[in-house]
Amino acid sequence: MARHVCTFAVAHTDISAQPFSNAGRTVRILIPNNLYGQALYAKFSNYFSKRPVWIEHASVALADEAGNLIPESICTLTVGGDTSFAIVPERDVFSDRIPFAAAPGQTIAVSLYYPSSEKPTSGNFVGTFAVRSTRGDYTTTPEMPKAKLLSNLSKTVLTWDMTNAVTTLSAVVLEQDEQTPAPRIVATFGDSIMQQGAWVTPFTQALYEKYPGEVAVCNLGIGGNRLLHDSPSSVKGIYGIAGAERFSYDVLPLQGLTHVIFGLGTNDLGLPGKDGTPMEELLIPSEYEAAVKELGQKLRERGVKVYGALMLPRELNAVYTSMRERIRRYLNQWMEDSGVFDAILDFESAVADPSGTGMKKEFFLPDGLHPNKQGGLAIAQSIDLSLFE
Structure with missing residues (x-):
């Protein structure tokens, strides 16, 4: 067949x-x-x-x-x-x-x-x-x-x-004959840090070079996307429907899906208080944890492996305060300890500035949030490609 x-x-x-x-x-x-x-x-x-x-x-x-x-x-x-x-x-x-x-x-x-x-x-x-x-x-x-x-x-x-x-x-979607070994289909599910391709592109290139004919990567990132809330009305719908909702039609129907890299949460922390986003939509850790567990369970039930990408460090400002930074660090630790993920991808360590709260300055764009091409390459090179064998 x-x-x-x-x-x-x-x-x-x-x-x-x-x-x-x-x-x-x-x-x-x-x-x-x-x-x-x-x-x-x-x-x-x-x-x-x-x-x-x-x-x-x-x-x-x-x-x-x-x-x-x-x-x-x-x-x-x-x-x-x-x-x-x-x-x-x-x-x-x-x-x-x-x-x-x-x-x-x-x-x-x-x-x-x-x-x-x-x-x-x-x-x-x-x-x-x-x-x-x-x-x-x-x-x-x-x-x-x-x-x-x-x-x-x-x-x-x-x-x-x-x-x-x-x-x-x-x-x-490609049709393959039954003699062709089944490939791995990897979905990267996240926000602009995935969407822009700074790390997804070199990661994909390395994966394709190592496993020709055996794997495909589908970039399902949406800029500004949050796990728990839809795009604020001030920017129309450009930031997308909440990840917890779009997951069911963006990720689960992918033909041949075998792996998901999960990377949402940065905007749940960073958006409230800017772009017309209400402060009451600031991430509540218990709600975030429950949503992540539900997504992980749905993937496990389908035999799909799910890897958690730790949230990147970012520079503090009037909106992204030290309190929000503490929540980010707490949630990264929770991701490691939760048992939800088959593996953790430590993007944080790949780019973090040990002397400050953000990324090393050679790794980020002027907004202090998004990795540049050099930062994206550092993230991509931190990923163990054998996880996708």
Whole structure:
């Protein structure tokens, strides 16, 4: 019997607060692939929208190192046999199955052409997967002229250009034959410290190099996400639904899921008192512990291993006070002692400044919270890859 496994997935959220539009443009999502496959499905989402989203053309292909499509590999994606299709609000839909030969070390490119003037409202600013075109349908054109509008935010709190969001696409699923050994599918479930890819990207690269054809990593981080509360209304829904709730549709349905890296809590501590977040939403340790235990139990029941990523140290300020720092340290210790996790990933020790409360200064961005590329590499190198054998 054929097996279905995720080689790529992102967690969608409401991105309507962003000013850009995909009108008359092509979005190309470039996916580093580490799995074998004989056929492919794409999962499209319009979950965070009140209006239909229209895709006039969609394609999947292999891409070269420059992100250009390899002509002989280009295939049209259809939904219900249609090359043009609408996705209704608050729904997900799978494309039709297409034969597609995939192998480790290749890049899979999904290209979507948006004809209408609607802004994308369901997607994610995860990592560096997406590229937006200048105006035109480039779904079957190997080289796509790129529009890049670097956000000022990218210079201070981000490690990538947030004007290039992954929109509509939420997963790529490969079909494998039964002779192919079952791979490990790893979900990183957290906030912007995962979403941005500072550590997830080098971790994924190292894992793929060590285990070609045997493992895939799906980055399910959402910037600003909290475990216990939804995004504050002041920033619309961009910080996502509470992790305790989105877990059931972002994580559990992943085809072939075997491992989860859990990394939520930083914003439960840091957001109350800023961005319009009420102070009464400040994390209560007992509530956090109960929610983490429930998630861990659901994964254990499914035979999925769960690893706890300790919360990173951060600089104190008017909102993030010494009291909140004490709670962070307490919860990190609780994670180690709780028995919820199959292993602990000690990100704290990888970057902590022994002489202060935050990270070593060479490891963080100007906001004092997010690791830069050097800090992300230090975190990635602290992870024992044998945990994913």
